Amino acid sequence: MQNKKLKILHDRLICSGISVSVAESCTGGLLSGLLTSLPGSSGYFRLGVVTYSDSAKTRLLKIPEKMIKQEGAVSAYTAQKMSSSARALASSGISAAITGIAGPSGARPGKPVGTVFISVSTAQRTICRRFLFRGTRSYIRKQSAEKAIEMLIASLHSAKCARS
Amino acid sequence: MQNKKLKILHDRLICSGISVSVAESCTGGLLSGLLTSLPGSSGYFRLGVVTYSDSAKTRLLKIPEKMIKQEGAVSAYTAQKMSSSARALASSGISAAITGIAGPSGARPGKPVGTVFISVSTAQRTICRRFLFRGTRSYIRKQSAEKAIEMLIASLHSAKCARS
Numbered sequence: 001m002q003n004k005k006l007k008i009l010h011d012r013l014i015c016s017g018i019s020v021s022v023a024e025s026c027t028g029g030l031l032s033g034l035l036t037s038l039p040g041s042s043g044y045f046r047l048g049v050v051t052y053s054d055s056a057k058t059r060l061l062k063i064p065e066k067m068i069k070q071e072g073a074v075s076a077y078t079a080q081k082m083s084s085s086a087r088a089l090a091s092s093g094i095s096a097a098i099t100g101i102a103g104p105s106g107a108r109p110g111k112p113v114g115t116v117f118i119s120v121s122t123a124q125r126t127i128c129r130r131f132l133f134r135g136t137r138s139y140i141r142k143q144s145a146e147k148a149i150e151m152l153i154a155s156l157h158s159a160k161c162a163r164s
Numbered sequence: 165m166q167n168k169k170l171k172i173l174h175d176r177l178i179c180s181g182i183s184v185s186v187a188e189s190c191t192g193g194l195l196s197g198l199l200t201s202l203p204g205s206s207g208y209f210r211l212g213v214v215t216y217s218d219s220a221k222t223r224l225l226k227i228p229e230k231m232i233k234q235e236g237a238v239s240a241y242t243a244q245k246m247s248s249s250a251r252a253l254a255s256s257g258i259s260a261a262i263t264g265i266a267g268p269s270g271a272r273p274g275k276p277v278g279t280v281f282i283s284v285s286t287a288q289r290t291i292c293r294r295f296l297f298r299g300t301r302s303y304i305r306k307q308s309a310e311k312a313i314e315m316l317i318a319s320l321h322s323a324k325c326a327r328s
Binding site for chain 1: 219302
């Protein structure tokens with residue numbers, strides 16, 4: 001199923017000529033790994049950043065340390081800032097960001113293990129969805145990356161094909 | 165085998181208190197994904213960048229465009245610049261970088277598909293090794309990430325354990 005969705009996204013990015021960038025926290029590079037797995041992905045993949053630590057989020061993505069502390073590294077605010085900053089950093093057409101708690105530790109009040117925020121950003125808008133995935137650390141990471149691919153596909157739904 | 169090596173690296177990083185960062189090109193995030201796969205990896209993993217495009221290498225890692233053109237995006241020069249820049253960017257104790265041709269296209273004179281340069285950088289020195297991996301795109305990427313883990317372990321061989 002993953003491969004099918006990835007192929008759909010691949011075809012849509014190639015066809016539309018839209019470039020993509022990624023900012024990841026809990027998935028640690030899995031999404032970038034998937035988005036660069038198909039031959040020809042260099043045609044659309046611009047940049048991936050794995051900002052695992054708060055300081056990396058601040059230093060690279062210019063998310064104010066104060067705001068990360070206030071809103072939380074795992075929050076809609078941080079996810080949206082990650083995606084919009086990645087898009088700006090890479091000058092890409094679209095971007096996706098993932099921040100969450102893959103476990104087994106790291107749970108906080110109101111944010112159990114499996115809580116993941118995924119954001120997709122375009123020039124028009126930045127959206128964010130909150131998920132609660134269940135399973136092992138590995139499975140939570142995989143589900144997060146897969147959901148981000150689905151959200152990218154959905155955001156590119158109305159993208160016109162430059163090759164007609 | 166991969167898991168065993170990863171566990172060795174994990175233990176060595178935890179024990180020494182040394183932080184790690186990564187810059188990837190052809191592996192597209194696989195190495196970061198592996199380095200963040202074990203619980204507790206947030207204790208040492210600082211930052212990963214997937215600088216797939218030349219412009220990302222220039223923009224994020226400050227590798228001069230002119231030098232990339234002159235030496236090649238897949239070269240010892242670029243690999244070493246990627247690792248030393250990632251280390252500086254993340255202020256990490258050690259870093260690894262991978263740049264290569266995972267195929268199926270992209271071969272150049274003297275650089276067939278499977279040519280991969282892997283560099284490891286510490287405060288003391290930056291080393292680089294050239295490999296020629298065989299197999300599919302996916303297998304070349306996996307072998308590259310695994311070899312980088314081996315090189316990180318080797319570089320940390322003499323690292324003292326802060327927890328004694």
